Amino acid sequence: MARTPVTLLTGFLGSGKTTLLNRALRDPRLRGTVVIVNEFGEIGLDHELIEASSDAVVLLQNGCLCCSVRGDLVNTLIDLHQRQLQGELPAFDHVVIETSGLAEPTPVAEVLLAAAGVKPCFSLAGIVATVDAVNGQDTLDAHEQSVKQVALADRIVVTKSDLHADDGLIERLKRLNPASEVVDVHEADPAALIRASHGSGFEPGWRPAAPAPHRPGLRGQDARSRHDERIGRFSIVRDEPWDLDMLRLFLDALAANAGPALLRVKGIINVEGSPERPAVIHGAQQLVHSLAWLDRWPSEDRRTRIVFITLDQAAGDIEELVADIERLSRRTRAARERAARPHDGVRQ
Ligand SMILES: Nc1nc2c(ncn2[C@@H]2O[C@H](COP(=O)(O)OP(=O)(O)OP(=O)(O)O)[C@@H](O)[C@H]2O)c(=O)[nH]1
Numbered sequence: 001m002a003r004t005p006v007t008l009l010t011g012f013l014g015s016g017k018t019t020l021l022n023r024a025l026r027d028p029r030l031r032g033t034v035v036i037v038n039e040f041g042e043i044g045l046d047h048e049l050i051e052a053s054s055d056a057v058v059l060l061q062n063g064c065l066c067c068s069v070r071g072d073l074v075n076t077l078i079d080l081h082q083r084q085l086q087g088e089l090p091a092f093d094h095v096v097i098e099t100s101g102l103a104e105p106t107p108v109a110e111v112l113l114a115a116a117g118v119k120p121c122f123s124l125a126g127i128v129a130t131v132d133a134v135n136g137q138d139t140l141d142a143h144e145q146s147v148k149q150v151a152l153a154d155r156i157v158v159t160k161s162d163l164h165a166d167d168g169l170i171e172r173l174k175r176l177n178p179a180s181e182v183v184d185v186h187e188a189d190p191a192a193l194i195r196a197s198h199g200s201g202f203e204p205g206w207r208p209a210a211p212a213p214h215r216p217g218l219r220g221q222d223a224r225s226r227h228d229e230r231i232g233r234f235s236i237v238r239d240e241p242w243d244l245d246m247l248r249l250f251l252d253a254l255a256a257n258a259g260p261a262l263l264r265v266k267g268i269i270n271v272e273g274s275p276e277r278p279a280v281i282h283g284a285q286q287l288v289h290s291l292a293w294l295d296r297w298p299s300e301d302r303r304t305r306i307v308f309i310t311l312d313q314a315a316g317d318i319e320e321l322v323a324d325i326e327r328l329s330r331r332t333r334a335a336r337e338r339a340a341r342p343h344d345g346v347r348q
Pocket of ligand 1: 011012014017018019020100159161162163185264266281
């Protein structure tokens, strides 16, 4: 049986991986694609934001693909292959692995190229890395993972060029990886970017790297998971809908505090007055995107869920900000309700 090609989709936090993938998945040429998505956030949201049937999306959570959930990836691939053979899954002819934005791609590629049980059934078709034009240069300066993602890619896709043109970034990407194609997402066919079986430069002679040496101070922990040390992840979950004004206030506050410490914020928000259509918020480093709306809730879970990934920043700061905004919103709402009652406080 032919091995199923796998595309590794990498790129730093918020650089546009899911957006590119969603555009590609709308193309009938990707009808037979299964997506495995890994998120670093405390709760997973991407599986809800990927526009594919739930059968075709597998979420790997609770850690980063390049370290703590590598074993889960092996098991997931083997399980997908077996369920397809047994007819429990619709046949698929392609797999995309969307890594978390913090993942180093080499250990993930190793799984495809060397893991027992995976290698006979799957082949690494290519590595695609997204780099966003707004944060790209700063991210390359500050985060080694981003450099590794770019250095390993067969294809580098520059996103958000509609917001900021950066020729210097393109030059830098070409210098970092002269063998790779650098393309602008807005000038390319998304399905071809993801699906083209251009073949990774790794096979067949590639050998997995030697295991990382043990580092003192990381007892019991794979040295590759050291990116956990400075990075915080936490989430806010609310049952009650949020007032739209409050949500706007929250976005303004985030935008005012945006910067290198806010690696990623992503959320689905239940907004008062819009019970069927949740709002979606996104931010990464210096950029907080404008509010967007989904056409419907992607699952039964209708709670507001916001995930944060931060650098050297305590969860408490953001929780305090949210608590302040919620307090303000409650007071505003109470005042509005009082004003709407015609004879409030007047005894009849
Ligand atoms: N203007 C603009 N916005 C974009 C572009 N690509 C992505 N975005 C926006 O950037 C935000 C983050 O995009 P995602 O696709 O979720 O990024 P991601 O890399 O999947 O994020 P993580 O999985 O959390 O690392 C969203 O608000 C997108 O709408 C682009 O080319 N132009």
